[in-house]
Amino acid sequence: MFEKLQERLNGVFDKLTRRGALSEADVDEAMREVRVALLEADVALPVVKDFVAKVREGAVGERVVKSVTPGQMVVKLVHDELVKTLSAGEGVEPGLDLNAPAPVPILMVGLQGSGKTTTTAKIAKRLFEQRGKRVLMASLDVRRPAAQQQLAILGEQVGVKTLPIVLGETPVAIAKRAIQMGRLEGFDVVLLDTAGRLAIDEELMSEVAEVHAAAKPHETLLVADAMTGQDAVNVAKAFKERVNVTGIALTRVDGDARGGAALSMRAITGCPIKLIGVGEKMDALEDFHADRISSRILGMGDIVSLVEKAIETTEAEEAERLAKKMQKGEFDMNDLAGQLKQLQKMGGLASIAGMLPGLGKMQKQLEGRVDDKVIRRSLAIISSMTPKERRNPDLIKASRKNRIAKGCGMQVQDVNKLLKQHLEMARMMKQVSKLGQKGLMRSGMAGLMKGGAGGMGGPPPFGGRR
Amino acid sequence: MTLETSETEKRGWFQRLKAGLTRTSTKITGSITGIFTKKKLDRALLEELEEALIAADMGPATAARLTEALAKDRFDKEITEQEVREVFATEIANILKPVAQPLVLSDREPHVVLVIGVNGSGKTTTIGKLAQNYKRAGKNVMLAAGDTFRAAAVEQLKIWGERAGVKVVAREAGADAAGLAYDALAAAKAEGADLLLIDTAGRLQNKTDLMAELQKIIRVIRKLDPEAPHSTLLVLDATTGQNAHSQVEIFKAMCDVTGLVITKLDGSAKGGVLVALAEKFKLPVHAVGVGETADDLRPFDAEVFAKDLMDV
Ligand SMILES: Nc1nc2c(ncn2[C@@H]2O[C@H](COP(=O)(O)OP(=O)(O)O)[C@@H](O)[C@H]2O)c(=O)[nH]1
Ligand SMILES: Nc1nc2c(ncn2[C@@H]2O[C@H](COP(=O)(O)OP(=O)(O)O)[C@@H](O)[C@H]2O)c(=O)[nH]1
Ligand SMILES: [Mg+2]
Ligand SMILES: [Mg+2]
Numbered sequence: 001m002f003e004k005l006q007e008r009l010n011g012v013f014d015k016l017t018r019r020g021a022l023s024e025a026d027v028d029e030a031m032r033e034v035r036v037a038l039l040e041a042d043v044a045l046p047v048v049k050d051f052v053a054k055v056r057e058g059a060v061g062e063r064v065v066k067s068v069t070p071g072q073m074v075v076k077l078v079h080d081e082l083v084k085t086l087s088a089g090e091g092v093e094p095g096l097d098l099n100a101p102a103p104v105p106i107l108m109v110g111l112q113g114s115g116k117t118t119t120t121a122k123i124a125k126r127l128f129e130q131r132g133k134r135v136l137m138a139s140l141d142v143r144r145p146a147a148q149q150q151l152a153i154l155g156e157q158v159g160v161k162t163l164p165i166v167l168g169e170t171p172v173a174i175a176k177r178a179i180q181m182g183r184l185e186g187f188d189v190v191l192l193d194t195a196g197r198l199a200i201d202e203e204l205m206s207e208v209a210e211v212h213a214a215a216k217p218h219e220t221l222l223v224a225d226a227m228t229g230q231d232a233v234n235v236a237k238a239f240k241e242r243v244n245v246t247g248i249a250l251t252r253v254d255g256d257a258r259g260g261a262a263l264s265m266r267a268i269t270g271c272p273i274k275l276i277g278v279g280e281k282m283d284a285l286e287d288f289h290a291d292r293i294s295s296r297i298l299g300m301g302d303i304v305s306l307v308e309k310a311i312e313t314t315e316a317e318e319a320e321r322l323a324k325k326m327q328k329g330e331f332d333m334n335d336l337a338g339q340l341k342q343l344q345k346m347g348g349l350a351s352i353a354g355m356l357p358g359l360g361k362m363q364k365q366l367e368g369r370v371d372d373k374v375i376r377r378s379l380a381i382i383s384s385m386t387p388k389e390r391r392n393p394d395l396i397k398a399s400r401k402n403r404i405a406k407g408c409g410m411q412v413q414d415v416n417k418l419l420k421q422h423l424e425m426a427r428m429m430k431q432v433s434k435l436g437q438k439g440l441m442r443s444g445m446a447g448l449m450k451g452g453a454g455g456m457g458g459p460p461p462f463g464g465r466r
Numbered sequence: 467m468t469l470e471t472s473e474t475e476k477r478g479w480f481q482r483l484k485a486g487l488t489r490t491s492t493k494i495t496g497s498i499t500g501i502f503t504k505k506k507l508d509r510a511l512l513e514e515l516e517e518a519l520i521a522a523d524m525g526p527a528t529a530a531r532l533t534e535a536l537a538k539d540r541f542d543k544e545i546t547e548q549e550v551r552e553v554f555a556t557e558i559a560n561i562l563k564p565v566a567q568p569l570v571l572s573d574r575e576p577h578v579v580l581v582i583g584v585n586g587s588g589k590t591t592t593i594g595k596l597a598q599n600y601k602r603a604g605k606n607v608m609l610a611a612g613d614t615f616r617a618a619a620v621e622q623l624k625i626w627g628e629r630a631g632v633k634v635v636a637r638e639a640g641a642d643a644a645g646l647a648y649d650a651l652a653a654a655k656a657e658g659a660d661l662l663l664i665d666t667a668g669r670l671q672n673k674t675d676l677m678a679e680l681q682k683i684i685r686v687i688r689k690l691d692p693e694a695p696h697s698t699l700l701v702l703d704a705t706t707g708q709n710a711h712s713q714v715e716i717f718k719a720m721c722d723v724t725g726l727v728i729t730k731l732d733g734s735a736k737g738g739v740l741v742a743l744a745e746k747f748k749l750p751v752h753a754v755g756v757g758e759t760a761d762d763l764r765p766f767d768a769e770v771f772a773k774d775l776m777d778v
Contacts (some may be wrong), residue, residue: 039526042707045517111705112730112758113586143758145594145625150618153639178655198733225586229523229707231735252585255670280585280615403581 026070041258076307086290088272103182107217112196115251121154138163138178140171140196199238228261251277333390511706522738561769567750578711588729594626610650611636671716704722704737729755
């Protein structure tokens with residue numbers, strides 16, 4: 001079945017390469033195949049629909065890189081969005097958050113057989129060996145035969161203490177006793193393993209909600225099988241609602257499942273995927289990498305790397321071209337637009353400044369001042385110009401300014417501001433090219449920033465408060 | 467793009483998704499009234515049904531094919547949604563009926579059943595359930611604790627054995643599973659048992675070495691009975707999505723699976739992948755698991771399954 005899908009995809013993607021922007025038709029055609037690919041990978045239908053709609057919206061009008069077909073370009077955009085969606089977001093530490101007074105309670109929840117007990121022991125081993133934590137484990141599973149014993153044996157294997165088993169105790173009572181022991185005996189972390197339960201089993205769901213209320217866990221991990229199908233949405237939704245899941249542990253990633261449940265659960269809970277299980281052994285636990293899972297879910301890694309290569313080549317050519325223009329002292333609106341788009345992708349001026357040596361202070365100044373909105377507005381103004389105006393901004397006088405402002409729904413003064421900024425930048429470009437630092441030119445705006453910092457002293461272009 | 471922007475965007479997307487989900491459930495309630503009103507079978511309704519099939523894990527290809535085939539003569543006719551769903555359910559039941567076959571025991575002494583599948587799918591529990599059922603039916607049943615790998619797997623099976631009142635042959639953890647199976651079959655033969663159920667450790671089908679271990683178990687018990695195992699049951703978890711294809715394909719190729727058991731059908735997962743599996747592999751489906759106690763094993767009923775799938 002998978003092969004057939006690939007064949008069909010090739011049908012779409014073998015079409016002639018074409019320059020220019022992605023049309024609605026291009027995007028729709030490719031997205032139909034992407035939708036199927038995501039569903040084959042077990043991404044849940046409502047999540048697929050939203051994801052496809054979101055990518056579609058952003059993809060129409062995107063430039064198609066040279067020597068790449070529109071379909072391939074869409075796949076690359078889909079891949080990027082997948083990575084973005086699956087990532088925890090900048091600044092979020094990977095792994096477990098233990099930032100709370102000891103003993104930090106961590107609750108493990110999920111369906112039957114998803115891998116909770118195994119993952120609990122793996123985490124305990126990791127916290128103990130890698131972060132030097134004193135860990136206590138307790139099994140609240142009074143349902144599955146020998147479940148408590150299973151955790152006790154694993155505890156011995158990994159050298160982590162488990163709460164002594166008292167027969168006939170309720171899960172809530174076990175949780176309380178575990179935390180009490182954690183407190184009295186100076187443990188750093190208390191891991192609470194629970195019985196598996198179905199999302200629609202009201203009795204068991206309210207039991208785990210009670211445990212949650214009693215233990216007040218700092219982290220609640222939903223342990224889910226990478227092979228999970230469409231039901232992932234129901235599971236994620238139910239557990240998120242009842243026990244406020246804070247993270248996901250995806251197990252059996254060592255299998256050959258495409259793992260679409262990762263996207264479903266990430267989307268439904270809004271929680272990061274914190275850990276992945278990659279085997280039955282106690283050290284088979286890894287940090288989550290959004291890019292790897294993304295390639296796996298989409299199953300179009302070849303296309304993605306092909307497009308990435310093409311982008312690299314194009315960017316190098318672009319830099320070369322720009323450098324030549326700068327030497328001649330030319331820097332038109334098209335170049336400005338190109339640089340702005342580059343900036344958008346790279347994450348703002350502040351981060352670029354941070355990448356350059358000796359600009360730490362400037363980065364501070366820039367922080368919070370560069371606004372994606374400003375860049376977008378500038379781009380809108382430029383796109384409202386005629387090709388001729390873009391190539392030769394000197395043409396833009398009063399009546400043209402009026403037309404441009406109307407075209408993008410902005411004021412003439414906005415157009416003026418942009419023109420002034422363009423002039424300043426063109427001037428800076430000349431300065432830089434006079435210095436003849438080819439290396440700097442290659443890095444485009446980033447290089448420019450360095451020249452600007454020395455040459456102007458004032459606020460840089462496109463810095464502005466939102 | 468600044469961090470803040472991307473964060474708001476992301477949140478916006480989650481919010482939209484949430485709204486979408488609420489919409490879906492309102493739609494379901496809304497369609498309960500709409501369900502009995504006759505209207506033309508149009509694209510929109512068909513798309514809805516196709517989506518219901520996809521959401522039940524049928525897989526996009528099978529869902530599309532079935533929808534097209536079923537719509538063929540009915541397109542543009544006046545029909546209620548309820549009627550369409552019933553037609554769909556009947557057709558799906560027809561696909562599944564040929565595979566709805568109970569597990570039949572031979573008169574071998576013992577009839578050997580090897581139970582295999584991926585980790586956590588419900589092998590041990592299913593064995594516990596089968597043991598109790600056959601014991602109640604008056605059979606002399608024995609169990610072999612062939613999962614010598616997972617912590618407390620032996621203890622788990624022993625508890626099931628106690629519950630059912632049947633003998634469990636076990637060795638210490640870490641022992642050779644094939645050797646244990648051999649011992650168990652020898653013991654069952656000596657006792658003249660009717661049925662020997664052999665539990666195995668869970669394994670993912672892409673692990674060649676672990677799959678080879680299964681083949682070794684089969685090779686070794688054949689020294690005692692060249693026809694053993696008389697049944698090889700693959701236990702599938704209904705929560706599993708399209709990976710079930712790979713599971714059936716590889717386990718069947720490696721171990722000659724003779725039948726399937728679908729577990730955890732008491733949950734919200736519908737197990738729709740079974741429809742495609744039935745068409746492709748034609749393996750009998752013997753039973754379904756609908757809970758965690760010994761009584762929660764049912765014969766596979768194609769009609770009930772299909773009706774659940776179509777929500778009728
Ligand atoms: N291959 C593989 N098996 C796993 C992984 N995590 C858990 N398992 C296995 O899955 C089965 C069920 O795990 P268990 O922890 O008992 O699940 P629980 O019922 O949720 O507590 C066991 O056989 C584990 O060895 C994983 O990441 N990879
Ligand atoms: N709700 C439900 N749970 C089940 C069913 N079958 C097995 N389980 C549970 O799934 C988990 C794993 O089952 P187990 O038999 O240990 O799986 P194995 O690793 O394949 O032997 C246990 O918690 C069982 O109680 C079923 O039909 N319904
Ligand atoms: Mg467990
Ligand atoms: Mg087992």
